[in-house]
Amino acid sequence: MIVFENVIKTYQNKQVVNKINLTIASGEFFVLVGPSGSGKTTILKMINRLAQQTSGKILIDNQDVAQVNTTSLRQNIGYVLQNIALFPNLTISQNAGLLLEANGVKRSERQQLVQELLDKVGLPYEQYGSRMPSELSGGEQQRVGIVRALVTKPEIILMDEPFSALDPLSRKQLQDLILSLYQEFKPTIVFVTHDMQEALRLGTKIGVLVNGDLQQVDEPQVIINHPANQIVSSLFNNQKITLIDDLIRTGLKETITENISFDVPHLTSTQTIQELATALYDYDYVIVDQHYIINQRQLLMYISKH
Numbered sequence: 228m229i230v231f232e233n234v235i236k237t238y239q240n241k242q243v244v245n246k247i248n249l250t251i252a253s254g255e256f257f258v259l260v261g262p263s264g265s266g267k268t269t270i271l272k273m274i275n276r277l278a279q280q281t282s283g284k285i286l287i288d289n290q291d292v293a294q295v296n297t298t299s300l301r302q303n304i305g306y307v308l309q310n311i312a313l314f315p316n317l318t319i320s321q322n323a324g325l326l327l328e329a330n331g332v333k334r335s336e337r338q339q340l341v342q343e344l345l346d347k348v349g350l351p352y353e354q355y356g357s358r359m360p361s362e363l364s365g366g367e368q369q370r371v372g373i374v375r376a377l378v379t380k381p382e383i384i385l386m387d388e389p390f391s392a393l394d395p396l397s398r399k400q401l402q403d404l405i406l407s408l409y410q411e412f413k414p415t416i417v418f419v420t421h422d423m424q425e426a427l428r429l430g431t432k433i434g435v436l437v438n439g440d441l442q443q444v445d446e447p448q449v450i451i452n453h454p455a456n457q458i459v460s461s462l463f464n465n466q467k468i469t470l471i472d473d474l475i476r477t478g479l480k481e482t483i484t485e486n487i488s489f490d491v492p493h494l495t496s497t498q499t500i501q502e503l504a505t506a507l508y509d510y511d512y513v514i515v516d517q518h519y520i521i522n523q524r525q526l527l528m529y530i531s532k533h
């Protein structure tokens with residue numbers, strides 16, 4: 228559990244984080260979303276002490292991070308940035324195993340852990356392990372960055388706009404990847420983005436930050452259906468995102484009965500209508516929130532009315 232207590236951060240007399248109180252539960256996929264300059268990176272960096280708060284406290288599992296030495300603090304916190312900065316003169320597997328090496332893990336064990344994870348993120352060890360970073364695309368390099376952060380099995384992973392520099396397809400693939408790794412390892416993730424759609428897609432909880440103020444912290448559905456104020460609602464409306472949730476609320480769905488094939492895509496109501504359309508291109512119907520069925524006809528009716 229990560230707790231912010233009255234945390235303020237000031238740079239040269241300019242307050243950029245305004246008295247934040249926030250609790251992030253263990254195992255949460257917490258997304259901090261807001262426009263550029265709102266203080267997201269600063270908040271993230273205060274967790275692993277790359278930035279020092281001006282006042283207030285940050286606790287991890289009831290321990291004040293200011294009291295922990297930074298090396299052991301960071302050993303337990305993975306960190307993934309927008310531009311991952313792999314060492315250009317080290318191979319992919321060496322880059323991926325750097326933190327293991329720093330933690331004193333033996334070479335053979337290191338190799339096994341790295342291999343397992345590289346295979347899992349779609350960079351088969353046999354094929355990629357001995358390549359150099361310059362031989363990888365941007366999306367592939369980000370995958371290595373994710374492996375590097377995950378391979379020590381940290382309880383907390385901080386991610387600062389990790390997919391923002393990628394093309395839409397790679398971004399979608401990496402979002403799917405991080406969701407599946409999250410399901411598998413269940414770390415606590417604090418993920419920063421300026422992209423509302425990404426926030427809704429990934430977060431189990433979303434914190435909306437504007438000008439250093441935390442406007443709302445809630446589940447994605449609640450943020451969409453009950454925005455705390457005008458600032459939150461205009462942020463999400465300006466993105467012109469329409470969620471499957473909107474379609475469900477118009478009544479255009481059926482509830483699952485027993486004899487239904489589950490061999491169809493499963494979506495959640497915080498995914499977009501566009502994602503629904505993509506899924507219905509190949510299937511007659513899909514299941515949403517493990518509860519509703521939506522078919523092509525219902526989607527067409529919805530679109531014809533909006």
Ligand code: ADP
Nearest residue numbers: 238239243261262263264265266267268269270
């Ligand atoms: P975000 O990640 O949401 O874009 P940041 O946390 O990077 O926002 O920045 C918040 C504000 O703090 C911005 O106005 C930025 O210019 C300022 N800021 C960030 N880092 C520093 C720094 N090291 N020195 C002075 N000002 C900074």
Ligand code: MG
Nearest residue numbers: 267268269387
């Ligand atoms: Mg930032």
